Structures are given as C-alpha cells and as structure tokens.
Amino acid sequence: MYISYSPLRITFGGGGTDVEPFLSKYGGAVVNATIDRGVSVRYIEDGYQLELSSRDFVRSYIVNMHRPVSVTKMMADFLSDSGIRTGRVIMSGDAPPGSGLGSSSAAVSALMNLVNTVIGRNVDRETLAEESYRLERDHFHVLLGKQDPYAIAFGGFKYMEFDRDGMKKEDLGRYDDFANELERRILLVYTGKTRQSSEVLMEQVKASEMGDEETDRKLLEMKDVARKLRDSVVNNDMEEFAHQINRGWEIKKSLGSRITNDRIDRIIGMALSGGADAARLMGGGSQGFVLVMCRPENLNSLQKRLMRISNFVVRTSFDKSGTRMIR
Known part of the structure; x- marks a missing residue:
C-alpha cells in the first residue's frame, strides 16, 4: 500500500x-x-x-x-x-x-x-x-x-x-515566537456550503484581461498587503498582522459581486464583535471557511459564540x- x-x-x-x-x-x-x-x-x-x-x-x-x-x-x-x-x-x-x-x-x-x-x-x-x-x-x-x-x-x-x-x-x-503565537490565535469557521471557485474568480480574471485599471490597482494593493504581512512577522507585530488581514478582506470584497454574502458578513461581524482582532473568508469567495484571529484569552469564549451560527468551528495548527x- x-x-x-x-x-x-x-x-x-x-x-x-x-x-x-x-x-x-x-x-x-x-x-x-x-x-x-x-x-x-x-x-x-x-x-x-x-x-x-x-x-x-x-x-x-x-x-x-x-x-x-x-x-x-x-x-x-x-x-x-x-x-x-x-x-x-x-x-x-x-x-x-x-x-x-x-x-x-x-x-x-x-x-x-x-x-x-x-x-x-x-x-x-x-x-x-x-x-x-x-x-x-x-x-x-x-x-x-x-x-x-x-x-x-x-x-x-x-x-x-x-x-x-x-x-x-x-x-x-x-x-518561532510569532508563528507559535499566531497558531494559538486561529479559528476556522465553516459557512455551511462550498462554492464553484472558478466561477467566482472568473469575474476578476475577465476584468484584468480587459485591462481594467481599477481591478489591477486593487490587486496591487493586495500585493502590498502580503508584503506588509511579511514585515509584521519580521517585526513581531501581531497587531499590524491582524490589521493587514482586515485590510486585505476589505479590498477582496471589492473585486467581485459574489465575494461575500449576508451569512459571511454575519459570521465575520459576530467574530469581530465577540473579541476577534481579524476575520476574512478563505479562497476566492462566496462560501467555504472563514479565518478568525483573536487573542488566546478570547479563543475559548469566541469559539463557543461562533458555534451558535456554525456547526464546525475548529482550532488548527501549522503543518x-x-x-x-x-x-
């Protein structure tokens, strides 16, 4: 075998x-x-x-x-x-x-x-x-x-x-210090459905193929988010790391008409009002898993809170x- x-x-x-x-x-x-x-x-x-x-x-x-x-x-x-x-x-x-x-x-x-x-x-x-x-x-x-x-x-x-x-x-x-601390701050929350990732991405791809300057400008901002996330790790700045996750999600939402929906907005809103420092949907958009980041002392209570809206809220570690x- x-x-x-x-x-x-x-x-x-x-x-x-x-x-x-x-x-x-x-x-x-x-x-x-x-x-x-x-x-x-x-x-x-x-x-x-x-x-x-x-x-x-x-x-x-x-x-x-x-x-x-x-x-x-x-x-x-x-x-x-x-x-x-x-x-x-x-x-x-x-x-x-x-x-x-x-x-x-x-x-x-x-x-x-x-x-x-x-x-x-x-x-x-x-x-x-x-x-x-x-x-x-x-x-x-x-x-x-x-x-x-x-x-x-x-x-x-x-x-x-x-x-x-x-x-x-x-x-x-x-x-090590940053990576280990970050692992202790992560929850994954399932929206309850999956999506056709190719269809969600197609809107962005078509706009970029047609030379849409606004789409390319937003993607350049997303690239800057990644670089600032990298810098915040090097500088051991967890607050800035969380800020850039949120900034990236705000940009991501503007890239297509089906990136988010009421359920995703509700999960993210509940997470942020319940003590999370950052939250964003994973992948191309529309459905799937929401990444939530919060301080370790808030993790247990936030996990219980989010289980009111999702049947699958889990902690995770890096591989x-x-x-x-x-x-």
Whole structure:
C-alpha cells in the first residue's frame, strides 16, 4: 500500500495576485500556511481493473461547465496515461473542494506525488508544485492561482512571490515566537456550503484581461498587503498582522459581486464583535471557511459564540512538511 498526503492551506493575504493575467503583468505575493488537516490518497495494487473511490472529492469536485466530463473519468485517464491501470485508488479529505482551503490542489498534489512514487520517478518540490498546477489547470480544467500547489507542496508558514520567471519563498516559520503565537490565535469557521471557485474568480480574471485599471490597482494593493504581512512577522507585530488581514478582506470584497454574502458578513461581524482582532473568508469567495484571529484569552469564549451560527468551528495548527508519502 502507498499513502500520499497533502495538507490544506490558509491564506492570510495576497490571494488573487497569483492568478493570470495579473501575475504575468505585475507579479504576485502571498502569505500563507499549511495546516494540520489535509487530503490523503491511498493506492493498493491488487491486480484487478482500476477502481477509484472517494468520500467527497469525486462526488464534490467542480468540473469545467463547458466540458461535462466526470472527474472520475479525468482521474482514470491521468492514472492510465501514467501507467497505473490496475489496483484501487482511495481518496479522503478533511474539507470538500470549494471550501477555500486549497483542497482541490491538495488532492491533485497528493495524486501526482503518489503516481511519481509508484512509477519510481523522483522530483523536487518545485517540480511537483509546477506539475500539479499544470495538471489541475490543463487536465482537470480548474481556474486557479499559483499559490495553492506551491504552498501545499512545500508546506509551512511562508511568504511567496510569483512572476513569469518562477517563485521565490521566505520561511516565516523561523520566527518561532510569532508563528507559535499566531497558531494559538486561529479559528476556522465553516459557512455551511462550498462554492464553484472558478466561477467566482472568473469575474476578476475577465476584468484584468480587459485591462481594467481599477481591478489591477486593487490587486496591487493586495500585493502590498502580503508584503506588509511579511514585515509584521519580521517585526513581531501581531497587531499590524491582524490589521493587514482586515485590510486585505476589505479590498477582496471589492473585486467581485459574489465575494461575500449576508451569512459571511454575519459570521465575520459576530467574530469581530465577540473579541476577534481579524476575520476574512478563505479562497476566492462566496462560501467555504472563514479565518478568525483573536487573542488566546478570547479563543475559548469566541469559539463557543461562533458555534451558535456554525456547526464546525475548529482550532488548527501549522503543518511544516508539505506533500509527502506517509507509507
């Protein structure tokens, strides 16, 4: 048996600047962290015809509306083309695709890592990230940014910059005092639904493709948010870090008509009025998980408060290892 695992990720700021065509024009910057929840892909070679199963990924995966081919068929084609035509592939995840935690990219990265291991192909993390990005974009037809496959492949708490020439990253986890304190301040609150991330992102992409100066200006502000988040970590300034999360969310909301809704606004409002220092929706917008940041002394009471509006309010820790084989 082979088991490949990829962690999910949370983004503190800069999301959207890693999406084309803005990325090639101006370069993107994000601050993110992988967390202690993820997606696993198991492969058991039993000699029989290939069987694919999943608790939620296959059932929930959003496929390109213009090519109504099941994700099961696309996965089977990829595995077959890679030389895996027999055995069982079983996928399971801690969050469904469309939740804003990069679960689709985590699944694809884990699948790519599994295939490489089974066929005896060794690649470095950057190659794994780039190949996973291309597989998700070109084979599964998902509109996505660069940060997810790269954040997930490398793991950890980091600042990342992207441009047409590649990626640069800085390990923010080396600032132990800040990183450890930040972990103690995080809650994730589920809105109760997922969304079609490609459709939400499309509004931003079309505006940028048409040369909309206002959209590009806002994305440049988002890039500045990421840089200031990075600086606040280096300066051990938790108050400024929280401020930049909130600033980034205000910019994000203005990038599309479906970024937020009444339920998201209610969750964020309840969090901030209940003692949170920062709150923002993860991912492209519309549904998924809300990231809440508060002081440790307020965490317990705030978690209980938010459970009045959501059935899933959880604490989390950072994952430092990224995509890996665990068996």
